[in-house]
Amino acid sequence: MTRPISQTLEVPVAEGSDNERYSLRMGPQHPATHGVLRVDLELDGETILECKPQVGYLHRGFEKLAENRTFAQNLILTDRLDYIAAMANNVGYCVAVERLLGLEASMRAKYIRTIVGEMSRLASHLLWLATHALDIGAMTVFLYCFREREILLDLFEELCGARLTFSYPRIGGVRQDVSRSFIDELQRFLDLFPEKIDEYETLIDTNRIWLKRTVGVGKITGEEALGLGLTGACLRGSGVDYDLRKHQPYDAYDQVEFEVPIGSDGDIYARYRCRMEEMHQSVRIIQQCIDQLPPGPIVGENAPELLMPLKAKPLVKAETSRWGSRIITMIKDRSLYPAGDVYVATEAPKGELGFYFSSDGGSRPYRMHIRSPSFIHISALGVIARGELIADLIANIGSLDVVLGESDR
């Protein structure tokens, strides 16, 4: 049963109902809209007749901003897209710019980026599970997830000093090498984490109420999902095998073995199962990356000038010769950059995160467009939530896993 997309734009009429319709404006300040999402609802009782998500409350104009900043400087903007998993955005951006510039990161850097990318996937999925469960009313899962997420953030802090906005991956490599203690701590986390996933599952997975709230709710077929442009777990939950890590491998994903979990029902429960399984797979990927981590430089052969100098300079000197100035001078050299258009997508935790650059050969992108999965997933909300109840809308928002920072850019 597939609804054509055009039909979803029509205003439905309540059939055989003489009830008065009323509108409810949910958000932008609402406990369950994950930030500043506003949803305009037309209701008949608690049944949603029409659902219009409104975005833009967190618009910061990144795409325009990027046109006035060099490629290296734009990296920090990507931190602020999906701030739950900033590493994945950084990696996506770096992979895209490298493709534009025709660079190749070093093997070690690729592995490290794969590790941090998967770690941020775990961090993102943990936050998703926490808030999703909280939306449905299971409040303990929320704190359990944060307990593990805290370990991940501590690891990130050890790696690069930041807990939220990392800018750790760089064009052509990573900012600095991983330390032995980081690897040891990460290993400890990996040993511990699968048990914790089981713990969350014992709390909610076989819970009758959880099943009632999620099975068969928020259904979307594979065809519809493709039509709406869903990606990530939202698409895989509907039974479409599409994962860029597998189908267009970047970084070290072609060196490791993992499975892409596919659901079939396309309901909230299927998406939930997909993401839970993805967490297991992420652990697997990180484990393999740690085991195979090759020695060598952390910067690609033809890229060092784009990065911070490899040797740390004393602080006194740093004031007089700021490392930034060197980068900027290099970047102003137009000959470094080819002109042309490039679109590169990576598999961020939320879905396909794509960067489109149009370069005129200058040191700055002529145009940068971000294909953010959250934006597209929010647009699907109106289709999924129609005819369901308010409580399902909340479950759906959680299940689509949107972050407004990414959607509004």
Add this chain to the structure above:
Amino acid sequence: MTILIMLVQIFILFCVVMLHVAYATYFERKIIGHMQVRLGPMRVGWHGLLQPIADGVKSFFKEDIIPENADRPSFLAAPIICLVAMMTSLAVLPFAKGWVLADINIGLLFIFAMSSLASYGVVLAGWASNSKFSFLGGMRSMAQVISYEIAMGLSLVGVMLMAGSLNLSEIVEAQGDSILGMYLVPQCLGFFVFFIAMLAETNRVPFDLPEAETELVSGYCTEYSGMRYAIFFMAEYIGMMVMASIGTICFLGGWHGPFAVPFFPPLWFILKIYLFMFLFIWIRATLPRYRYDQLMDLGWKLLIPLALANIVLTACVKALVG
């Protein structure tokens, strides 16, 4: 003179219950805190022991906002209706042999009447706030209370049949010669229905739909602030205690315990109430929330038939044996 003594007794009961309500919130926050790998209140007093008092003082001094478009009289009346109805139920509860303010013959019916009355407060609050979230909360509450009141009433009919009385003290005394001194075993079906209906009746998880914070912000009390908001909370906690008391009286043998406690006969009663309170809190920490239509399904399609079956079963057994 008897009136004076009565007034003193009422005052004492009021104070004791209010203290218990205040510390029930502390109890809840502490237990949920530890279940969720955190500490709960720790700052005010030793291990946060003065937290309820701090909260009380805070809510008392908060600005009392009444929305401009609210229906003023009913907006002001709603929390009072809730609290008064809940507090009135306390009058007929026997805490120990002879420890009861009004030992009336229709005690159980009286409590039903009062807890239904309390839901008027909730509905009125939702209506009078003139906010859509509150309105939805009020509507949900109405539907929920109507369906679960029936299940709850029917689940207790078995107890009435066995005890042959509606007087709460007599119900407790009648349990003396059954297994364990409780109706829990012979009325296990009734207890099951009662327990679920009790959660729904007091708007607790997994039936906290009227105030589901992730859906309706705060449901019927979204527009309330300061002391009026606190009064709704008090009413909710007193409601929990009243329901726990009914459970204790009708199924757990009231004030009877393994041995008699000298000087302080209500000890067992209080312990059993706190057992119920713990269950309330435990469930809150564990379960997700039902959806509105699923709640109705559960009430009408499972609990009411089960309660009716329990009545038939109890009546048949009583007719055959007794």
